[in-house]
Amino acid sequence: MSEAQATRELVALLDLEQLDVDLFRGRQPDTIRQRVYGGQVAAQSLIAATRTVDPEFHVHSLHSYFLLPGDYKVPIIYDVERIRDGKSFLTRRVVARQHGRPIYYQTLNFQKVEDGFEHQDRMPEVKPPEEGLDLVDLMKERGADDGLSKEWAALDVRWLGNSSYGLEEDRDRPSKTLLWIRIDGRLSDDPMEHLATFTYASDVSLLGAALAAHGADPGKVQMASLDHTIWFHRPFRADEWWLYDQWSPSAGGARGLSLGRVFTQDGTLVATVAQEGLIRPLP
Template structure:
């Protein structure tokens, strides 16, 4: 790894932490900035993570977020700050509920409901887990993007490196062909933080990756295809165990159905030791349009 590459990873991760640490504007109002991504729209995972962080600031430390559900209403613009309005829906003895609205120019771009639980013991069970391939030796997503950008005459340095991804069965965007709708991805944050809330926010950020890609696989369509109009429509996330986002996690994804210009996707997130720490579900827009 070159010094410039290592420095960029550190810089991009610190930029992400600055984005996630929202500015308090009032008891239930927070403001966030945006990652300057090259595609011009705010990354959905960023707003998910910020909404989680905002809601957590209004809940007692004894409660931990166990689920997040969100609808993406409008595409976010990277040059406009986002306001997060938190509504206290209920504070109970075992659970607390919050609703967060993310706004730009007074218009909602995301609505998210979050439930927090006081930790408690109960019945436990987990299905066996085995990754498709170990993380060691796999090509990074950034390396694959460099190859694609060089082939297309694009600048790969505009891509951010706050998260490292390594797919066990990467899709060839230069020569797309149909593949089974199943993906395995190793992922980790490019830096370490001790704050458990930020670690959950980082996992929420990462959970928006590869879901859309999975539903495109059986159609042999790259998300770089100019005729593809795509977006995340809604997102659900459930947390089950402690998270250190700087450690490798395995994202196991599958897409059982595409229809009505939408793709349905499910994902399970495991620690390297095999513990299931979170699960996700998402429906995405995948509309083919005339690019002329």
């Protein structure tokens, strides 16, 4: 499949059919995987909420919980609740349903563009994307490809290393992973395409950062995302390289917390992501 075709298919996958006021139906990909990829549900929920908001408002954060594994065999229904409409901020809540049950909740805040104070973290010094390893190729070499390589065909992911391999020891952050990512094909200039495809890609490898300090074989760990949060700081293009600086400040109780800073190549901090998930060692 060509890069352009894969990107068109991803954009089409994330588009939604409107069934009624604030009610939408999402498509499903052709896949051999058993559970719906979390980034897909998060991105489709974001699009559903945005369809109910005036264009002068822009999403600045989303917070979500994964409740049940999604079923690829049936469409997902997205029901949007208009929690609050203010002069500067709007709030929406989306429930994703299958088989009559909620599988995912997402709450989003939108804001009109305003001027204010500005500061940001500095981007770490890292190798360029061209010196990274193709993540899909690594998954195939390790026998860890369960169909994700097909779903991620529109993503170009270059792995720079983690705390067990390729990165220098960091006592302050003992469990880290570094990646470059971009949508592997040209998107339109519609900001929603970039927000949605970034949200889709933001689930890539994030929970793996919680395993980086342990050198654990993912095939011997039961892993599942429990929640997912994104703060959008500044506009950017998802089809141009962005650095995903991931680290895990804590793991315990069979759960791991992972954080990620997202930088464009010029060093601009454009988003911050957080996720907690199940990382249960298998006997």
